[in-house]
Amino acid sequence: MAKPFLSVERLTQTYPDAAGGETTVFENASFGIERGEFVCILGHSGCGKSTIMNILAGLASPTSGVVTMDGAEVSGPSLDRGVVFQNYSLLPWLSALKNVSFGVQARHKDWSKVDVEAHSRKYLAMVGLEGDVVLRKPSQLSGGMRQRVSIARAFANQPKLLLLDEPFGALDALTRGTIQEELLKVWSQTEQTVFMITHDIDEAILLADRILLMTNGPYARVAESVQITIPRPRNRTEIVEHPNYYPIRNHLVQFLGQRSKVLSGQPSGGETQTPETVVIDKTKPAGGPEPEARLRAVND
Amino acid sequence: MPQLSINQRGALLSVVILIVGLLFWEAAIPPQQLATEMTEYERLMGGGSPRAAIPPPSDIFAKAWEELSNPFYDAGPNDKGIGIQIGYSIYRVLSGYLLAAAVAIPLGFLIGMSPVAYRALNPYIQVLRPISPLAWMPLALFVIRDSEASAIFVIFICSIWPMLLNTAFGVAGVRKDWVNVARTHELGAVRTAFQVILPAAAPTIVTGMRISIGIAWLVIVAAEMLVGGTGIGYYVWNEWNNLDLTSVIFSILMIGIVGMALDSAFGALQRVVAYAE
Known part of the structure; x- marks a missing residue:
């Protein structure tokens, strides 16, 4: 199988802890992003989202693992990867x-x-x-x-990959809404590949093609990759009318509320940890054929 | 009566304080007794020759008018205009100061960027910094063998420390985010230094430069009293030897005014490089 445009392979980050041991933030995390995709990553504070972001930006190096973009290994900051920091910078x-x-x-x-x-x-x-x-x-x-x-x-x-680190975290809800729409508008004009960290479920559904869900740390992992099966162009008032909106939202809320805790703290045991793809689509008739063998339709 | 602004009221009060102060000063000076009013005994004891006394402000104004109306005359080594004397002092201050800036700012950059350089150089800085600049004078005179250059060296050594420490402090305190912006834009070391770190640290650096110029102006007066020849410090000491207290007080005022001008020049520079976050 061809490598995706951005490929994160067996990324591990450990820090020495106060007791002289090691804290594993995440271990053997692997995922990919295709060209032109808008991917959001959701997870609780401290699960290592920002660490992943810094590694992708080239501002930090992982303990082990490789990130490749467009066939070349990421080994330092580059103009090919633009970063929007939370505090604007x-x-x-x-x-x-x-x-x-x-x-x-x-x-x-x-x-x-x-x-x-x-x-x-x-x-x-x-x-x-x-x-x-x-x-x-x-x-x-x-x-x-x-x-x-x-x-x-x-x-x-015009970087090859745009990294957004909770860009709207410090803004009030109304301003956030306006700028999200502007971001979508600019993005649709540029076909930019975007990787974005957020805490906001609705924001993620509005913006993303795919949402990566992270469990809590330590030993956090990118557990699921949820496809957002809502057609574009989207806007914040119409999107909530779509039959897939609330099923997807409920799935995300349930993950962040419960399963992110249940799934945390499990060492990988050396296994490569790839996210499970989740497709929630209420517009297709229930019980219909699954799109691909790897995919699991969740119709709850 | 219309309400005056705080500035206007402050200025008004300032003027009132000045006038009242000067009037008290003028009134407090006892007049010289006329020789004709003295007894013969007093005249025989030398009472008729004028006694040295603190001059009244009116004399000082007259002196100031006389000096400032012809500030650049040169009538031999011991009689030069106030403008020439101040010119020499400013020349020495600026030479020593600019040399110090040329050393302190690059070195401060290095210390601020490199924790190793900071730890290596910090003990020397801490020992050398509290030394009174005039304590270097004998050594400077012996090594340099030139009083002019020694005075400049003393200015150099006294103005280097605030600039060095403030530059290091400012550079070390540049926000990590701004450095990351430079890194994600692939700026090289030199461009990062000039386009990001220097403007970010500039307010702290200029504060150090302002403190330094203030110290340098304090020290030059003392240094010139020691090395002699020219300069406002020498002028004060020379007039003291002449027991010309009017000139002493006048030159004290001039030292204050020039010091204020230097300080406000750096204050203006500080406003130029300041930024709000």
Whole structure:
């Protein structure tokens, strides 16, 4: 079988603990992401989501295991993997525009200043920032605007993989809703591969093609890969009407509420741990043929 | 009466304090007795020659007017205009200070970036930092054998520490996120240093530079009293030897004004590099 675009193979992360032993955050975790896919990862705090994110970004190295992207091993930070950090990580002494063009300049060293600025403005406009607003410093922008700038910076670089680390965690619910839709809009225009960490179930269903579910640590694992069988384009008001919405949501809530605890703390015993694919589709007649042998339809 | 702003009220009160203070000062100076009013015995005992006394403010204003209306005259080694004297002092301060900045800022960067360099150099810094800069003077005079260069060295050694420590502190305290932004954009070491770490640490670095220039201006006066020849410190000491207290007080005021100007120049620089998070 051909390797997926992004392939995470037998990733293990351990830390020395206070007692002199070792804490295993996750062990032999393996999963893949296809080109153009939007994948969210859901799990409780401390299960190692951010560690996985940092490893994918190349900012941290795993204790063992390999990440390959587009056939090449990930061995350090790269412009091919853009990151949107939870706290925006804008450089506060630069204007919003300069924060974006800073990244564009780093990507396209041969571009003229005019090209860099035009390109930066184009991506800022995509997230709804136009005119004089882009000349403001981050401290003069609201939290939502700052995160928009951060998203524009990441998309403007057209990375092969975009990593979003709880990008909307610090925003109020209304702003979050608007920016989620903007993110979807930008994403649909760019065919970008996205890997996103979130705590918010509804956000994950709205945005993702697939949701990876992580059990609690220690010995956390990516236990399930839930397909979101809701057609695009989606929007937050119509999506709840879809017959698959609540079954999927219930499945996720049940996992995070109960099974993430039940399944935690089990050493892998050297086994490669791949997530089980879950397809929940109420639009197909119950008892119909399963799409593929590996897949398990959950019709609860 | 319209309500004045806090600034206006402050300025008004300032002026009132100045006027009241000056009036008290003026009134507190006893007038010189005229020789004709003295008894013959007093005149024989030398009472007729003018006694040295703290001059009244009016004399100082007159002196200031006289000096400032022709600040750059040069009538031999012991009689130069106040502008020339201050010029020499500023020249020495800036030479020593810029040398110190050229050493302290790169070295501070290194110490801030590298925990090993920090641990290696910290004991030396802690021992050298509390030494009074003037204590270096004899050694400097012996080694350098030039009073001018020794004064500059003393400025160098006194202004290096705040800049060094603040640079190291500022660089070490740059937020990890910003460094990660540089890393995910594949910025090289030099570009990361100039585009991310330097602007991020600039407010702390400039604070160190501001403290340093203040110390340097304090020290130059003492250093020039020792090495002599030119400069505002030498001028104060020379006028003291002449028992010209009017000039002493006038030059004290000038030292304060120049110090304030230097400090506010760095205050302006601080506002330029400041950023809000």
